[in-house]
Amino acid sequence: MTTSFKLVLERGAVVTGKWKQRRYRVDRLLGEGANGKVFLVSRDRSWYALKVGSSAVDLQSEVNVLQSLAGQQLRRRDAGEPFLIDVDDLQARDGREYPFYVMKYVKGVKLSDYLRAERREWFPVVGCNLLKRLWELHRAGWAFGDLKMENVLVADYGRVELVDYGGVTEFGKGVRQFTEIYDRGFWNAGSRSADAAYDLFSFAVLCVQLHEGRRLQQLSAAQLPQTRSPEELLKLVQANPTLKPFSGWISRAIAGGFRDTGEAVSAWQAVMHRIGTYHNSQPAPRWMKGLFVACALALGATVYWIARTGL
Numbered sequence: 001m002t003t004s005f006k007l008v009l010e011r012g013a014v015v016t017g018k019w020k021q022r023r024y025r026v027d028r029l030l031g032e033g034a035n036g037k038v039f040l041v042s043r044d045r046s047w048y049a050l051k052v053g054s055s056a057v058d059l060q061s062e063v064n065v066l067q068s069l070a071g072q073q074l075r076r077r078d079a080g081e082p083f084l085i086d087v088d089d090l091q092a093r094d095g096r097e098y099p100f101y102v103m104k105y106v107k108g109v110k111l112s113d114y115l116r117a118e119r120r121e122w123f124p125v126v127g128c129n130l131l132k133r134l135w136e137l138h139r140a141g142w143a144f145g146d147l148k149m150e151n152v153l154v155a156d157y158g159r160v161e162l163v164d165y166g167g168v169t170e171f172g173k174g175v176r177q178f179t180e181i182y183d184r185g186f187w188n189a190g191s192r193s194a195d196a197a198y199d200l201f202s203f204a205v206l207c208v209q210l211h212e213g214r215r216l217q218q219l220s221a222a223q224l225p226q227t228r229s230p231e232e233l234l235k236l237v238q239a240n241p242t243l244k245p246f247s248g249w250i251s252r253a254i255a256g257g258f259r260d261t262g263e264a265v266s267a268w269q270a271v272m273h274r275i276g277t278y279h280n281s282q283p284a285p286r287w288m289k290g291l292f293v294a295c296a297l298a299l300g301a302t303v304y305w306i307a308r309t310g311l
């Protein structure tokens with residue numbers, strides 16, 4: 001999706017908040033979507049992500065969700081700073097005013113890019129970390145809503161961050177924003193009412209999208225609305241060697257069969273355990289394994305030298 005507004009902020013441009021007068025220096029565009037453009041900015045030697053929207057109403061609803069999440073003290077153990085930093089308006093060169101908010105900069109890459117090529121084996125770990133992120137939201141009574149590839153960023157060691165809180169919806173209300181292919185209603189698998197199972201369904205589709213993206217696209221385009229069914233999704237899961245061990249988990253998620261997300265996390269970890277993936281969510285990176293081997297060789301050489309010299 002692309003934005004309908006043309007605001008351009010060049011590298012080096014300074015954004016000054018109209019109300020609080022805080023100044024942010026623009027580094028580059030991080031991404032854009034239907035609701036706005038997100039820029040990497042700096043202030044007092046710290047990096048942030050600044051989201052500018054064309055519509056104050058849409059941006060305000062995202063801000064409300066973020067404020068409410070902060071209010072519920074939805075802070076993770078590893079989150080040093082709050083996610084929402086600032087809210088203000090800026091005046092562009094064309095004289096128009098745009099609302100913006102500033103949030104924590106998530107230094108990561110898109111999920112699909114992270115798992116590409118040699119990092120495919122990280123899929124179970126990254127999946128587990130993503131489920132835990134969803135669990136945090138669900139415990140606070142919110143569904144993420146618009147879970148999709150673009151809204152999941154992965155940092156070092158498979159750490160996962162969710163971005164774009166525009167779809168976050170209180171449990172029980174109609175999901176505010178969704179993307180068809182990940183939507184439970186689209187697949188005739190349930191309602192669009194916000195609950196934990198709604199996100200778990202999207203998570204299951206995300207798994208299929210990651211490993212059978214082309215076939216999923218073909219499937220969704222070929223089916224008539226009334227013939228789309230979760231069983232068709234499950235056929236793609238069965239046909240894929242990476243997904244097959246998770247087929248029981250995925251079919252349960254698709255059927256809304258988990259009591260809550262905590263149970264979904266435990267079941268996912270049980271599969272990881274069964275197939276022998278690290279169940280530690282931060283497996284040792286390759287350089288660390290190399291370092292371990294080098295240290296072991298050095299130790300061996302020292303022991304040999306001591307034995308030879310009789311020290």
Ligand SMILES: Nc1ncnc2c1ncn2[C@@H]1O[C@H](COP(=O)(O)OP(=O)(O)OP(=O)(O)O)[C@@H](O)[C@H]1O
Pocket residue numbers: 001030031032033034035036037038049051103104105106107150151163164165166
């Ligand atoms: N906090 C952040 N840190 C780093 N990158 C970010 C951050 N927030 C957003 N981005 C990047 O900017 C992109 C667009 O942001 P976002 O999804 O919030 O815009 P949107 O207009 O709501 O998009 P959509 O059309 O998907 O609803 C994201 O896909 C991501 O790559």
